[in-house]
Amino acid sequence: xxxxxxxAFHKGTATMQIKPILSALRKHRLATLLIALEVALACAVxxxxxxxxxxxxxxMNIHSGVDEAALAQITLDCDDCNANDVNARVLSGLGxxxxxxxxxxxxxxxxxxxxxxxxxxxDAAGQHSGGVxxxxxxxxxxxxxxxxxxxxxxxxxxxxxQAVENFLPADASVWVTRALAGHLxxxxxxxxxxxxMGKYHFRVAGVLAHFARPGGGEGGPSTRxxxxxxxxxxxxxxxxxxxxxxxxxxxxxVLRDARAAIAxxxxxxxxDQQASRTIGELRDSYFQADRAMAGILVGVIVALxxxxxxxxxxxxxxxxxxxxxxxxIRRAIGATRGDILRYxxxxxxxxxxxxxALGMLLAYVINxxxxxxxxxxxxxxxxxxxGALALWVLGQLAVLGPALRAAAVPPVVATRxx
Amino acid sequence: MFTYYLDLARRSLRRTPVLTGLMVLAIxxxxxxxxTMLTVLHVMTDDxxxxxxxxxxxPHLDPLPLDHKRRGDGPDPTADLTWxxxxxxxxxxxxxxxxxxxxxxxxxxxERAGLRPFYVAGRYATADFFALFGVPFExxxxxxxxxxxxxxxxxxxxxxxxxxxxxxxxxxxQTVHLGEHDFRVIGVTADxxxxxxxxxxxxxxxxxxxxxxxxxxxxxVSQKFQVSGxxxxxGKGDSMSLTSANMSWxxxxxxxxxxxxxxxxxxxxxxYSAQQKALGRFQRPPTNAKLYGLMGWLAHENLVPxxxxxxxxxxxxxxFVCMLNIVALxxxxxxxxxxxxxxxxxxxxxxxxxxxxxxxxxALIGVAGGVLGLAIAQLxxxxxxxxxxxxxxxxxxxxPMLLGTLALAVVASVLAxxxxxxxxxxxxxxxxxxxx
Numbered sequence: 001x002x003x004x005x006x007x008a009f010h011k012g013t014a015t016m017q018i019k020p021i022l023s024a025l026r027k028h029r030l031a032t033l034l035i036a037l038e039v040a041l042a043c044a045v046x047x048x049x050x051x052x053x054x055x056x057x058x059x060m061n062i063h064s065g066v067d068e069a070a071l072a073q074i075t076l077d078c079d080d081c082n083a084n085d086v087n088a089r090v091l092s093g094l095g096x097x098x099x100x101x102x103x104x105x106x107x108x109x110x111x112x113x114x115x116x117x118x119x120x121x122x123d124a125a126g127q128h129s130g131g132v133x134x135x136x137x138x139x140x141x142x143x144x145x146x147x148x149x150x151x152x153x154x155x156x157x158x159x160x161x162q163a164v165e166n167f168l169p170a171d172a173s174v175w176v177t178r179a180l181a182g183h184l185x186x187x188x189x190x191x192x193x194x195x196x197m198g199k200y201h202f203r204v205a206g207v208l209a210h211f212a213r214p215g216g217g218e219g220g221p222s223t224r225x226x227x228x229x230x231x232x233x234x235x236x237x238x239x240x241x242x243x244x245x246x247x248x249x250x251x252x253x254v255l256r257d258a259r260a261a262i263a264x265x266x267x268x269x270x271x272d273q274q275a276s277r278t279i280g281e282l283r284d285s286y287f288q289a290d291r292a293m294a295g296i297l298v299g300v301i302v303a304l305x306x307x308x309x310x311x312x313x314x315x316x317x318x319x320x321x322x323x324x325x326x327x328x329i330r331r332a333i334g335a336t337r338g339d340i341l342r343y344x345x346x347x348x349x350x351x352x353x354x355x356x357a358l359g360m361l362l363a364y365v366i367n368x369x370x371x372x373x374x375x376x377x378x379x380x381x382x383x384x385x386x387g388a389l390a391l392w393v394l395g396q397l398a399v400l401g402p403a404l405r406a407a408a409v410p411p412v413v414a415t416r417x418x
Numbered sequence: 419m420f421t422y423y424l425d426l427a428r429r430s431l432r433r434t435p436v437l438t439g440l441m442v443l444a445i446x447x448x449x450x451x452x453x454t455m456l457t458v459l460h461v462m463t464d465d466x467x468x469x470x471x472x473x474x475x476x477p478h479l480d481p482l483p484l485d486h487k488r489r490g491d492g493p494d495p496t497a498d499l500t501w502x503x504x505x506x507x508x509x510x511x512x513x514x515x516x517x518x519x520x521x522x523x524x525x526x527x528x529e530r531a532g533l534r535p536f537y538v539a540g541r542y543a544t545a546d547f548f549a550l551f552g553v554p555f556e557x558x559x560x561x562x563x564x565x566x567x568x569x570x571x572x573x574x575x576x577x578x579x580x581x582x583x584x585x586x587x588x589x590x591x592q593t594v595h596l597g598e599h600d601f602r603v604i605g606v607t608a609d610x611x612x613x614x615x616x617x618x619x620x621x622x623x624x625x626x627x628x629x630x631x632x633x634x635x636x637x638x639v640s641q642k643f644q645v646s647g648x649x650x651x652x653g654k655g656d657s658m659s660l661t662s663a664n665m666s667w668x669x670x671x672x673x674x675x676x677x678x679x680x681x682x683x684x685x686x687x688x689x690y691s692a693q694q695k696a697l698g699r700f701q702r703p704p705t706n707a708k709l710y711g712l713m714g715w716l717a718h719e720n721l722v723p724x725x726x727x728x729x730x731x732x733x734x735x736x737x738f739v740c741m742l743n744i745v746a747l748x749x750x751x752x753x754x755x756x757x758x759x760x761x762x763x764x765x766x767x768x769x770x771x772x773x774x775x776x777x778x779x780x781a782l783i784g785v786a787g788g789v790l791g792l793a794i795a796q797l798x799x800x801x802x803x804x805x806x807x808x809x810x811x812x813x814x815x816x817x818p819m820l821l822g823t824l825a826l827a828v829v830a831s832v833l834a835x836x837x838x839x840x841x842x843x844x845x846x847x848x849x850x851x852x853x854x
Contacts, residue, residue: 030837030841031749032742034742034749036744037742038742041735042739047737049732077525077537139835159546245800270535288806289806291806292806292807296732303447304736304739307444307739307740308739308745310440310444311440311746311747314746314750315747315750316436317436317437318750318751319750322750373727
């Protein structure tokens with residue numbers, strides 16, 4: 001039974017406990033410093049690894065702007081074929097397959113091989129560079145098949161589709177993404193604006209909500225959607241690559257049928273097995289390396305936290321064993337189990353806090369190095385408190401076992417000799 | 419003494435099984451992770467032509483105009499040679515052997531029933547290619563320089579492609595329809611694919627690629643076959659055709675046996691550049707001409723992807739954390755044994771003896787951790803082999819890496835034990851004994 005007086009006494013010791021803990025730690029300066037260093041490294045790596053994972057996930061979650069679930073690509077290799085004839089046969093042949101909603105000609109698809117990457121300029125003389133963009137040169141029906149969303153202007157009309165000269169129409173109305181329009185003409189309406197690629201001239205007829213370029217943007221994530229949709233007529237320069245749209249539920253079947261049908265529709269052409277897949281599959285394989293890296297980073301984080309926790313458990317267990325007699329004495333002169341538990345918890349909190357303070361500095365140093373070598377952005381500040389919280393929780397969990405064992409030391413130990 | 423210390427260490431470790439287990443686990447995890455990545459790096463930077471690499475060199479010229487600006491992230495045009503330069507170096511015969519080459523992917527229409535047309539990757543090369551790289555043959559052989567000059571339509575197949583096309587039968591003498599032309603098979607190579615494919619253009623995936631056919635470069639040029647890899651054109655006028663003086667696309671390797679030959683070849687390249695400059699073709703200083711050895715060239719190309727670098731640093735950082743962990747644990751463990759150490763000191767053991775005894779104890783932890791680390795590293799390498807990366811299939815541990823793992827584990831644990839042992843052997847025996 002505790003008297004109120006006793007409980008006040010204990011409260012007093014609880015607030016005063018930090019001082020004896022600090023002087024005890026000073027006796028074990030080296031071990032304390034080592035564990036704190038370990039926590040610091042864990043904190044620094046945790047923050048940076050989480051940030052790396054988040055930036056890869058962000059890249060992987062990109063909105064392509066097209067109905068990925070309903071689309072597939074069929075790519076042929078046929079250099080010496082009669083392009084017009086092949087186009088006509090493929091469009092009608094694949095269009096007849098069951099469950100196919102539409103077939104159209106397009107030079108590339110998101111997450112596929114890039115086909116029309118070129119630098120553009122904002123003047124005819126070619127003085128003001130607008131950056132490197134990707135041109136989607138696409139035939140009638142492709143705009144609707146892709147499911148592109150127009151946010152300004154109107155969808156392409158029949159007259160907008162023109163014959164292709166080399167790889168683009170010489171003078172065309174084009175649709176640009178909101179991201180590209182914002183980059184080229186930050187504060188103006190992009191509708192009616194002009195740009196050039198060599199001698200080719202383009203006028204913006206509409207703005208698209210989203211449309212990712214086939215591969216990654218050369219200038220980093222912000223250029224990921226620098227795409228231009230160019231309506232064009234199939235022909236010698238626009239052939240061999242087809243966009244298939246079907247009900248998502250039947251897409252796999254449709255793709256299988258189409259791949260098989262190509263052999264009889266155009267026996268002279270060779271089907272590109274790698275490229276002729278659904279957009280979903282192309283997306284998966286495009287991000288395979290990123291997914292693997294994210295997995296490795298998660299593994300590193302788990303292993304690092306595990307080792308840090310092991311270190312804390314090991315050291316705390318040792319200190320508990322070492323201080324059995326002292327714990328017994330404290331218990332004998334009136335400390336409760338809670339007091340002993342709190343002592344070890346507070347001690348751990350102090351060590352981890354010291355480590356976290358060091359770790360935050362270290363996190364910024366590592367981030368600076370990563371920025372230098374791997375073109376990474378600045379580590380956002382909110383990662384630091386999150387990392388700190390994770391390590392505090394980890395430390396408390398790790399020390400709980402040894403601390404409970406310490407609390408279980410009976411006061412009678414004080415009376416025994418070593 | 420050693421066995422006595424070993425026995426002491428064993429007893430001491432068994433007295434605290436949990437702590438010992440934690441230390442072994444920590445060093446095992448750290449060693450496992452770092453050895454996984456070190457092995458990947460090791461196989462990626464390994465010598466692709468053991469015994470031969472020291473004699474192989476690749477010359478580079480700088481035919482670019484003065485005002486040529488290279489795009490920041492684009493490939494380097496001077497990494498390859500133009501057709502006229504490659505032919506001039508070939509004709510000069512300054513090396514023991516020399517060959518020009520380029521990669522290509524051709525449509526193959528098999529005659530065998532049931533096989534659909536497919537594209538195969540291979541190499542267009544000049545006659546000396548096979549002798550230069552010591553390509554082993556299963557049947558037949560390469561072609562002669564005369565065949566190069568005569569545009570002979572002959573082809574050497576890899577064993578894999580020969581088996582696919584002709585089954586177990588003899589492929590030599592058969593005809594292959596490649597790139598819409600008929601080629602007579604004159605040889606089949608034995609399993610041969612240097613990793614990385616050092617002689618290929620640097621834009622390819624050099625760890626998983628292998629050449630499935632070899633045919634004369636002259637035929638590829640006259641038939642205007644598709645060339646894979648980087649083709650950098652510059653200047654005005656004709657820069658698109660393969661024989662243009664303004665487009666680099668060819669790789670060139672030369673065998674030089676002695677340092678004197680290497681020096682002479684280097685001088686020859688400078689002289690050649692100076693001569694071309696005098697003729698008005700080259701504009702840049704002749705000293706831009708370079709001669710790389712095989713390993714030097716691989717270092718220059720830096721084939722190791724950023725991700726592998728990053729993973730290696732992560733793994734080494736992890737090992738460092740594990741070592742810190744062990745230092746702290748050993749420190750706690752050794753310092754607690756003040757009594758035992760004092761007794762030994764009082765009985766006549768020197769500080770050095772205590773230090774060695776504790777060092778052996780750390781090393782024992784290292785050996786156990788190394789064995790665990792080896793198992794973890796094998797698991798890690800297995801998981802890397804499941805990945806889609808270019809180099810994934812190579813991730814195998816060889817004997818040196820296996821021994822290296824154990825050595826690294828022991829070194830790491832002994833290093834981690836240094837500070838604790840040093841602190842422990844400095845305890846004052848008298849003071850300790852008094853309190854006992």
